[in-house]
Amino acid sequence: MNKRDSANYRMKQSNGEKIFNLFNTMFLLALCALTIYPVFYIIVYSLNEGMDSLKGGLYLFPRKFTWFNYQYVLGNGIVQRAYLITIGRTILGTVLGLTVTGITAYGYSFRNLPYRKFLMAAALIPMLFNGGLIPYYIQLSNLRLVDTFWVLVIPGAFNIWNMFVMMKFFMGIPESLRESALIDGAGEVRIFLRIVLPLSKPVMAAIGLFVAVTHWNDWYSGAFYVNSTKLMPLQTYLQKLFSADSLGMLAGNNQTVAEAAVRGSESSTMTIMSVKMAAVMIGTLPILCIYPFLQKHFVKGMLVGSVKG
């Protein structure tokens, strides 16, 4: 069958198919709307005067537009600090994670390495069984990592799953490239840095992004492995703020009296909910902003990992 015939065939749609297509389109449109709306609602709420939002009926646009909720949150010392911690751990965690996982993956990518099966099993077992929460915590505490910045960065540096994805990618690089470099007298380290890594940009980018998002969104380690407020990442701050029912948690000790006085007039329009929504947007916006540009990489990374082999 040539192309034109098949095109002709496609043109002929039965009534049933037309109805199906119509419903399908409508369903997908509705799904997209439902996906986006919660995010949109938070934006609207955070840009509206808190007292006004309490009256309800806030659906699509802010009624009494204000930046004040954002000013209040961003002016807060704890939030600024938490932001720095999150940015710091995301950058360091991603760099360290890619380095450690990438180097190990390269070692594993030699098909004919003696004892590779045994070493592979050593990496697989933790995927099936683990010591559980408390022994893990005791170990972190024995390592003196608890309540330090490094507990947010080091324990997650080696990720087994990401290692397998990278390993599969490295294994796809033609052996001949490596061999010719060996003949030219290059050492393994040189080959890795000069030949393998440049060829692996897509997989490194994709995994790097996943690691970065995981670090950005992780509230858990900040909540249980860190006690001091100074080391609290933004998502942990959000998690703690979630159950707060007064603004006390937000203000913390860093809010100076002068600051409070300047804002006194406007702060009467603010509610705990409106401030919370602004805080949430501040924590989510960076990801939403980079997402459209990096979506391709995310999808690619997901697919590299899913090829069974």
Next chain:
Amino acid sequence: MKKLFGNLVKYRCMYIMISIGITFLIIFNYMPMTGLQIAFRDFRPGKTIWNAQWVGLENFWFLKDAEFWRVVKNTIVLTVTRFLFSFPAPIILALLINEVRNNKFKKAVQSITYIPHFISWVVVAYMLESLLAPTDGIVNQIIKSFGGEAIFFMGSTKWFVPVVVIASVWKEVGWGTIIYLAAISSIEQEMYEAASLDGAGKWAKVKYITFPCLTPTIVLLLILSMPNLLNAGIDAIYPLTNNANLEVSTVLDVYVLRNGMQLGKYSFATAVGFISSVISLLLVLSANKISNKITGEGLW
């Protein structure tokens, strides 16, 4: 022995590289496994996992405790319900997206539905709180405008599971389609053309070509999701728990966390965690075995 040594020297670069990852595994995975022994000891601050008093099975008293079994039931109800909805949802969505003719619309739907995957569970909790708020939340405003009565979703034992399930589907359904859409696009177009010539309609093509071609992917993902059947995901559940829904929201992970990290009952919490790890392991092993028997394919 000589051979071992020779190999180690010859391939030293690779072994050094691998040893970096293995070091992390030993420190953060294998050593905590040795910590499991405190499930059989009376561990207190000041003691180490090696010198605390042995107490035999004393910490396992919870096996006769009604509260523990309620927690197990909560976990199973939550994870199984969630699984029943969130496993098939991406398959269905992928089939629907695949039927879209307009490429731009298709891309737009994909891009939009992937977004929630990147939103943290804490933020999802805020979204639920604001959308479902009893007085000014949009959901209750709609219910009220239809003459219904406002429901306090977040503080109700009845609504906890449905809310978590809907939120999970919302968060992951789009992202889950990626693998299926890739599998669908690797199906050879000629099969569809041949079917068309034979007069097969859209539904027949889905039923006899697309779906069978997807089956290996579905089975693989099914096995991969088995270990998580007992793992409600503390990351997701914990932010949604509050005093009002405690009775249904306390799942195994939350129970371990509360008893261990918050109440300091380390040995007890480890014992609970140990039982749930063992059950998860058995689930994966049997899922893999069944899959090997039925489909001839498994994880190993």
